[in-house]
Amino acid sequence: MxxxxxxxxxxxxxxxxxxxxxxxxxxxxxxxxxxxxxxxxxxxxxxxxxxxxxLDNYARAIENGLAGFVLNTILVTVGVVALVVALSVTAGYAIVRTRNWMSDSTFRMFLLGLAIPNQAVIIPVYLIIVQMGLYDSLIAIVLPTAAFSLPVCILILAGSMRDISDDLYEAMALDGAGSGRTFFQLVVPLARSGISTVAVYSALQAWNGFLFPLILTQSAENRVITLGLYEFQGAYRTDIAGLLAAVVLATVPLFIVYLIARRSLVSGLMGVGGK
Structure with missing residues (x-):
């Protein structure tokens, strides 16, 4: 044996x-x-x-405006992550702690968003952005990207917050803590892994987004990295080596973020199911 x-x-x-x-x-x-x-x-x-x-390929990638594309993408990513984290944390907390038909219906409504692809509603989204006067701006990319990231993020955070014991809430109440203090001193620290998962997920959605930047922007100064890669493709030839160098440079920021938050990301995904 x-x-x-x-x-x-x-x-x-x-x-x-x-x-x-x-x-x-x-x-x-x-x-x-x-x-x-x-x-x-x-x-x-x-x-x-x-x-x-x-190293000519990397130099050519920077000369073709890659730095500006990356900067726009960073601005979009920061805006999306800030919106998604702020909304999903508060919504997840309200859904978990408010146990009535309204919170259950709200949670089901967000889950319904998982079944709606962004390609199916791109025309209404385009009309809404135009009516709001936001067309051809970075905000036009941030708002719909954050909206379509929310269902998954709320699911993750609701599962993470359900793992917080009711005894801890009771201990905070006995200590005289209100809802705000309980939220910031108990829920947010204990849901840190879920928040990290939500931040990384929404950052990936914003960084790799293609449809919304393609439809909702048109000027070169508002171009993000996914559209900027077209600068290496001409009518009759494609600079494959320069294109791949631009891809490598564009991947470095996300790789660094993953290295920093990889442990919280894994533990947050493990807690999606909740108790």
Whole structure:
């Protein structure tokens, strides 16, 4: 029995190696292409090692306005995260602590938003933004992106806040704490992992959003990174190496955020189901 337990699992090792190839090969192809000239990339293929490594692709990405696109995307992301966190935390707290038919109906209404894709309502959203006088502005991207992120975020925070014991609420009440003090001193600290999950999720939605920036903006000064990548595509050719270099640079901020909040993100997602 002891020798069987210490026997190497060849099937598991083979599966892990295959998964490493699935993840590693595309990542290698992405990074290797950013150090190649466009002519070398087209002739040698995506898996070839760079024979003459160069940083021209990264320089060309910055020269084509990538810094401005990233700045606009950061502004949109910060606005979306601020709105989503503020609204979802308060809404989740009200849904969990207010146990009546109105809170249940409100929660079901938000859950209904999970079944509505943004492509299905893009025309009404466009008309609303135009009527509000917000067309071709960063706010026009922030508002609908935050609205479509709220259902998932409220679901996450409601599940996280249900894990807070009623005994803690009673202890705060006996200590003379009101609703505001209980919210800021008890609920927010204990729901920190859920809040981090909501912040990362909404940031991903804002950073990778394409449909709303495409429909609701048109000027170059309000262009975000997903639309800015079109600068590397012409009518008759595509600068693949420069495009991939821009993708790498645009991914760095999100990668840093993930490294900082990865533990809270995992624990927050584990608490979605609640008790």
């Amino acid at each position: 002891r020798s069987w337990r210490h026997r190497p699992n060849l099937v598991a090792g083979l599966g892990a190696f295959v998964w490493l190839l699935v993840v590693g090969v595309p990542l290698y192809a992405l990074l290797a292409a950013t150090f190649q000239q466009s002519s070398e990339y087209r002739s040698a293929g995506p898996l070839a090692l760079p024979t003459d490594p160069t």
